Amino acid sequence: EVQLLESGGGLIQPGGSLRLSCAGSGFxxxxxxxxxxxxxxxxGLEWVSVISGNGGNTNYADSVKGRFTFSRDNSKNTLxxxxxxxxxxxxxxxxxxxxxxGSSYFSLDYWGQxxxxxxxx
Amino acid sequence: DIVMTQSPDxxxxxxxxxxxxxxxxxxxxLYSSNNKNYLAWYQQKPGQPPKLLIYWASTxxxxxxxxxxxxxxxxxxxxxxxxxxxxxxALYYCQxxxxxxxxxxxxxxxxxx
Numbered sequence: 001e002v003q004l005l006e007s008g009g010g011l012i013q014p015g016g017s018l019r020l021s022c023a024g025s026g027f028x029x030x031x032x033x034x035x036x037x038x039x040x041x042x043x044g045l046e047w048v049s050v051i052s053g054n055g056g057n058t059n060y061a062d063s064v065k066g067r068f069t070f071s072r073d074n075s076k077n078t079l080x081x082x083x084x085x086x087x088x089x090x091x092x093x094x095x096x097x098x099x100x101x102g103s104s105y106f107s108l109d110y111w112g113q114x115x116x117x118x119x120x121x
Numbered sequence: 122d123i124v125m126t127q128s129p130d131x132x133x134x135x136x137x138x139x140x141x142x143x144x145x146x147x148x149x150x151l152y153s154s155n156n157k158n159y160l161a162w163y164q165q166k167p168g169q170p171p172k173l174l175i176y177w178a179s180t181x182x183x184x185x186x187x188x189x190x191x192x193x194x195x196x197x198x199x200x201x202x203x204x205x206x207x208x209x210x211a212l213y214y215c216q217x218x219x220x221x222x223x224x225x226x227x228x229x230x231x232x233x234x
Contacts, residue, residue: 035223037171045163045171045214047223059221095170104221107161109182111170 002026002110004096004119007084009115016086016119022079022096022112030054030074035101035108036081037093038117048094049081086119093117123147123217133234138203142229144215149195152219159219160207162200165212165228175200176218193232207233 008020020036021033036048049060049070060068064104093116097108124147134140150159161203163171173182175191180200188203206213210233215226 020170029137044228045165045216045225047225050221050223061222097170100176104223105159105218107173107176107216107218108171109173109176111172114170 002098003007003119004098005108006096006112006115008096009094009117011118011120012086014087017082017084018086018117020081020083020094020096020115020117024077024079024098024119027098029077029088032100032104033101033103034072034079035097035099035104036070036079037095037097037108037111038090039095039114040089043092046092050099050104052104053080055083057103059104060115074080078096088116088119092118123150123224125215125217125221126157126226127213127215129229129230131229131230131232132203133232134202136207137204138234139204140231141152142200142213142215142231144193144198144200144226146196146198146217146219148218150219151195158198158215160191160193160198160217161171161218162189163214163216164209165214166210171214192202202231205231214229228230 035050067085093114095114098110100106100109129141160178162175165171179191212228
């Protein structure tokens with residue numbers, strides 16, 4: 001059974017940093033691209049970033065480019081999203097999601113339960 | 122960036138009746154070399170993460186009831202629930218994965234009339 005478990009969310013002041021993690025199990029982790037998708041309270045889904053199965057390629061939404069860094073450790077089946085220079089508009093539930101293939105050109109077939117990030121003073 | 126739009130914003134349908142949601146992309150998401158539309162549909166219930174229903178515009182994900190179907194090509198797509206059940210009350214999103222940034226539609230809320 002595929003499982004994705006996010007952690008690391010919390011309350012952080014504007015300008016601060018936070019590191020989210022996602023642990024995957026139940027599938028061959030290194031074979032699949034992974035994404036982060038966020039959802040602000042009461043709003044729709046916003047894609048944040050994708051990383052290829054081997055970790056060699058990443059892409060980011062313009063809204064986070066230069067502030068967020070997405071990485072993976074295939075030896076530990078874990079993902080990390082380093083978020084710097086956080087803004088109020090980054091407040092959201094952050095989901096990690098498994099791609100149905102090794103690149104960004106696939107749908108997202110499994111999602112974690114999400115972790116809430118609140119940026120506020 | 123490919124902009125995704127959905128219509129209607131919300132709809133209310135009687136139990137057992139058909140629900141139809143439309144999705145339009147600002148440019149084609151059909152990749153000519155493999156004739157695949159890079160379009161997916163997701164269902165999200167309150168307090169839950171999204172769930173993949175349909176990918177490649179018309180392929181039903183394993184375990185998804187066959188009352189859900191997807192159609193369309195190029196820039197215009199439709200999700201149809203052939204006979205609405207109470208458990209189908211949710212938000213529905215379309216998504217293109219043809220190019221980054223990956224983009225989602227704004228969502229359509231489906232309720233019981």
